[in-house]
Amino acid sequence: MFVKRTIALLLAGVAAAALGSGAAQAQTPAAQLTTAGTRIDNTASVTYSVNGTSQSIQSTTASFVVDKKVNFTVVTAQTGPTVVNLGDQNVVTTFQVTNLTNDVQDFLLDPDQQNLSLGLFPGSDNFDVTSLRAYVDSNGNGRYDAGVDTQTYIDELLPDASATVFVVGNVPTQAGAKYAYNSLHVIAAAGGQANSQGAILIGTDLNLAGADNIVDIVFADDDSDGALLGDIARNGQGRAYSGWHVAVNNVALSVTKSARVLEDGLGSANPKAIPGATVEYCLLVRNATLTTGANGVTLADVIPGHTTYVPGSISIGTPGALGVCNVNGSTEDDDDNDGTETDGYTAAFDGLAKKVTVNLASVGGGGSVAASFKVKID
Template structure:
């Protein structure tokens, strides 16, 4: 979670000033030779001689940008897994490079979004978009560093996490910290680059490392200019903390023991109670939905009568395409994702229907006998 109580303005992260394209720059390690010549005349005869060769190699000018590749925070739901924010890293170095990825939630970025940061995602990690589809694909996007990024090329990076089921959660800020690393060997993560001491004379035969990144969030935010590092910010927003969940209960006489075509509620008759749960919020699911209903006095629960599933026609069938649940609370053998039980002491039916999707509905039914 981001620190609070310190003001900071963050207008951008890792955005370099306009400059020559990296691909148009002379590649690092290029050897440049130069020879001078002199002409002269001796007794009317023209002569020419050449100097010794002066040589040097072009040094590595390390520069790159890190930017947020989305507008605003990613909209998420409580309990949602593998949520992501999207960043783009562009190599402006005069050579191919690796880049190390370091996601975090600890750097200040107050004022980034309208609301204050008040929760953290769990399982924070960063992956490169391997198939370039702009969306995080679990099990497909698995590379945790940028490998062999050519000059002027860009890579999309996802910062991924899991949203806790935390009441009141609204905003979680995150940042992607990127560090320049050595390239040169595909499939191998390069070591972090170390800048050549600029106080030393240049070595003509050696490729010096010169950090030229001119982004700076300030030392307080963990980044300064010309340090071979960059950072950009984004976050997640829990847009909905509640849903329009409703429960409608109805009762229907199933039989009265007399074989009547329209059974009546007489002693000995069987009555079916139907609990219909609807989620009117189209965009957000309700998770962990549990129903509890104490059977009324002067009735007896009908063993094995609990069923849960798709709602049927109103007043005709409570549950269609559902499952019959056992009466005990031992759910170790359950495999359909819903469970139920009847407590003979409290005389209450409990139905755990699980998740009710946005705009979805589920029904639970049980029966009692009129004493």
């Protein structure tokens, strides 16, 4: 169902707002239209005179039922794309479906993704969200609530009433991802039975004569997106467009390295960097971007010549102050077997390459982490 379509539009200067809104022309409110299935009877009377005597008779009754005029709109209920970050889950675009039919209607929801070559937004589509799905706003608060908004079709929508629909997906951690276009394809279905998804409406063949006692299905929906974008007028279907924008593809991540002599083997109050002294290196990682975390942060540091790594000396934790590298730091082992790690940090020392590797997993927006290790001066 969720098929990505590639569509080319060769017209220049098309207004994005017109494409996304799908606004129909002003028309009579559906609630003022005669309800489909209403029986209309009409009888005529005839009066006449015979030899000065007035007479009257009634005609036979002509009857018919009002047919169903299927009409609705699908519009994007937001301005511009939804701004997201890489790896975000349950990201949302919002649409509104309004029933302009002279009857209660169900509507089926078919979200899909678009690879559009026209400028709905400033950039071109270059990634897909995963687990694409559509849900109806069940409590009318205009906000997607996972586990609450679970209805996957619009049920028993009254004439002139509107329903908010959320198209939901997950953003991949795809390098360079910028824009993902999506659309909500809506199909008119039979109403009349609550909590039951109606069958797709099939329009009556307009070349056939109307049946007086049968409610014909007449599609009167306007073209909501332009025929070049996959929808046509009077087909019982509508479509509107929106999308997601990864606004940040990088963060202001900085790493500051410092060194301090912890002790020199002579008991000096102010130890000096002499052979045999122990030196602590501190790597302070800061993420100055408040709204976006940096994931998969890995530090690699080859120890300098004329030094020897102190086994088991790697520590990772909250940055300290007054020369202290980290506080409440966790001591990490020196091997690559991190199966027993539970704090989210791992580290290792490669004796052949003489390299310390520290894996921080992530540094949250506005966050900082400090990692330290020790060497002895040869």
